[in-house]
Amino acid sequence: MILNRKHKIIFLILIALLPLLLGIHLFSGEINIEFKHFWNAIFQFNDTNTSEVIVREFRIPRMVIAVIAGGGLSIAGLFMQTMFNNPLAGPYILGINSGSSLFVAFSVMSGIPFLTSNLGTISSSLLGAFIFGMIILSFSYLVKSHISLLLIGIMLGGFASAIVSILQSLSDPQELKQFTMWSMGSLQQVEFEDLSIILFFSMIGAISSLFVIKPLNALVLGESQALTLGIHVKYVRLALIIITAILTGVITAFCGPIAFVGLAVPNLVKMIFKTQSHGILMLGCFFIGSLFLISCDIIIQLVESSIHIPINALTSIIGAPFVIAIVLKRLA
Amino acid sequence: MIEIKQVKIGYKKCLFSIEEIHLERGKVYSLIGANGAGKTTFLQTIQGNIPAIQGLIKVDDKNILEIDRYTKSTLIAFVNSKFDGIEYLKVKDYVGLGRIPYTNALGRLSLLDMEIVNKSIHQLNIEKLADLNTTELSDGERQLTAIARAICQETAIIILDEPTAFLDYANRKIVMEEMKKIASSLNLCIIISTHDLELCLESETEILIINKSTKKMQVFPKNQLLKSELVEIGF
Structure with missing residues (x-):
């Protein structure tokens, strides 16, 4: 990585924009909160002070998850695009999110106490993302065309959501409500x-991402050239699916499906940085992805009093x- | 460098056999044979990507099938028949990817690596292309760039699969001349598969030919065969 x-x-x-937008995000909620309450909420939390409770229970988690979801989904999208040599790939369009949704639906509507708990949802989401990731990886060996793989991803998504709607019609109102809320994103x-567990998984994702920088740079040349450069393509693909499943699974577990971030941001990052060096691209995806999602959420917060926009819609x-x-x- | 003895080449069924051939450093070998004779299979077999049906292929005195992927990447470089160029990938960075076997886990190029990149670019006289994007080049320039990347990998062997197939006459000539220069100045063993009989005779390379009637591979030193004889043996 040479800058x-x-x-x-x-x-x-x-780097200058991020704290600025984070600040705006923290202060752009419906209720005005003084600066000192932000400080107290973190370091001297007093659960009788309403402002501090709002900051600690709502504002800070929302800000942190926006950064992680934006950055994480963008990096996952970059992985998919390089791995499949396909600029239109991403965890959402390839059906990896749908895998999460399907498994979360199963676990939420199963009524089994562990599965309906937070940890149960996360585990199901991770597992679903991984299984659907492996399915799309197997299909990638069978189809040669970029478009075919995307269509298969979309079909996987359709298939999963069909099963989800059958599950919904079978479930009781309480479970249905819980799942519907989740699925709106x-x-x-x-x-x-929840932040500690989210940060834990994000750190695993971030650290393991460092080790795929070099293989990704080689994969840009295609699988056969990467092999002649000494890259173990088979293991690398598996590692990429696992990291993508971790990032997408955890984010989807907490935020529901979020579309297009993983597809659009890596393309934008490549346009801005004009490089194929994946160290730079990953860092770029983290910053631009989180800035993008933070900005979206600022807009949502600003209009919250009159209209509630789901993040997925925006x-x-x-x-x-x-x-x-x-x-x-590309076609032109 | 490459030692092939009593080997049968093929994928499932035997395409042709080799009694004994030694491929040496400092020479360019043109690999000639009819369509389907097994040129590509041969190139894959000497890289150890597919096993020989029978017999042993040794590279640097080691069985090619027992050489691990990493070591192999420092021993053999491969150039495809076509490199289409990649968006946002500059010539300099593309050539730099040849250093991948030598860089650390993060893939960062050291100063020494950078120097080798520049040397490879200089070797092929493509300095003026260094900062261009690989998608902005002509077919001929792209092929030279791909060769620079292979040189940058600093291997003893470079294998090129029909590198001139998509080039016009002038560019074909340039590629062959460059390969000859490189083979002698860097002391490399270079194997080029081609359909272009005139070109390999003109460029005076050694000839590896798959004999159509005996189904055996033969090697001829340069300037020994006429075109009519090549056609007779191979087609």
Whole structure:
């Protein structure tokens, strides 16, 4: 990873923007909160002070999950795009999110106490993401065309959501409500106590990502060239699916499905940095992905008093036209 | 460098056999044979990607099938018949990917690596392309860039699978001349599969030919065969 002058300048701008937007995000909720309560909420928490409770229970978890979900999904998308040599790949379109949704639906509606708990949901989500990741990986050996693989991903998604709707019709109102809330996608369901487990999995994802930088750089040349450069392509693909499942699974468990971030952001990052060096691209995906999701959530918070926009709806409204633009640019 | 003795080449069924051939450093070998004669299978077999049906292939005195992937990547480099260029990948960075076997876990190029990248680029006289994107090059320039990447891998053997198939006459000539220069200046063993009989005769390379009637591979030193004889043996 060699940063040229331009990359350094872009990163400096991104590093300056992040705390700025994080600050705006913290203060843009419906209720005005003084600065000192933010400080107290973290270091001298007093659970009788309403402002501090709001900060600790709502604002901070929401901000942290926005950063992790935006950055994590973008990095997962980058992995999928390089691994399948397909600029339109991403965890959502390839059905990896759908795997999470399906398994979460099973566990929430199973009525089994462990499975309906937080830890149960996370485990199911991780497992679902991994299984669907392996399915799409197996299909990638059978189909040659980029479009076919995307179609298979979309079909997997359709298949999963069909089963989910059958499960929904079978479930009782309480479970149905819990699952429907989850499936709308939201950054607001995370609690302060969840943050440690989210951070734990994100750190695993982040650290293991460092070790796939070099294989990813080689995979840009395609599988056969990567092999002649001494890369164990089979293991690398498995590692990439596992990391993607961890990132997507944990994020989906807490936020529900979030579309288009993983597809659009890596493309945007490549346009901005104009490089195939995956160390730079990953860092870029983390910053731009989290800035993107934070900005989306700021918009949602600002209009919250009059209209409730699910995060998934907003990322799709912005992401879908961008992806169409990419398709047009490639075909033109 | 490459030692092939009593070997049968093929994928499931035997395509042709080799009694004894030694491929040496400092030479360019043109691999000639009819379509389906087994050129690609041969190239895959000497890289150890598919096993020989019978017999042993030794590279640097070691059985190729027992050489681990990492060591192999420091021994043999491979150039495809076509490199389409990759978006946002500059020539310099592309050539730098040849250093992957030598870099640390994060893939960072050291100063020494950078120097080797520059040397490889210089070797093929493509300095003026170094900062261009690989998608902005002509077919000929892209093929030279791909060869620079293979040189950057610093292997003793470079295998090229029909590198001139998509090039015009001038560029084919340039590629062959460059390969000859490199083989002697860097003392490499270079194997090029090709359909271009005139070109390999003109460039005076050694000839590896799959005999159509005996189903055996034969090796001829340069300037020994005429085109009519090549056609007679191989087609």
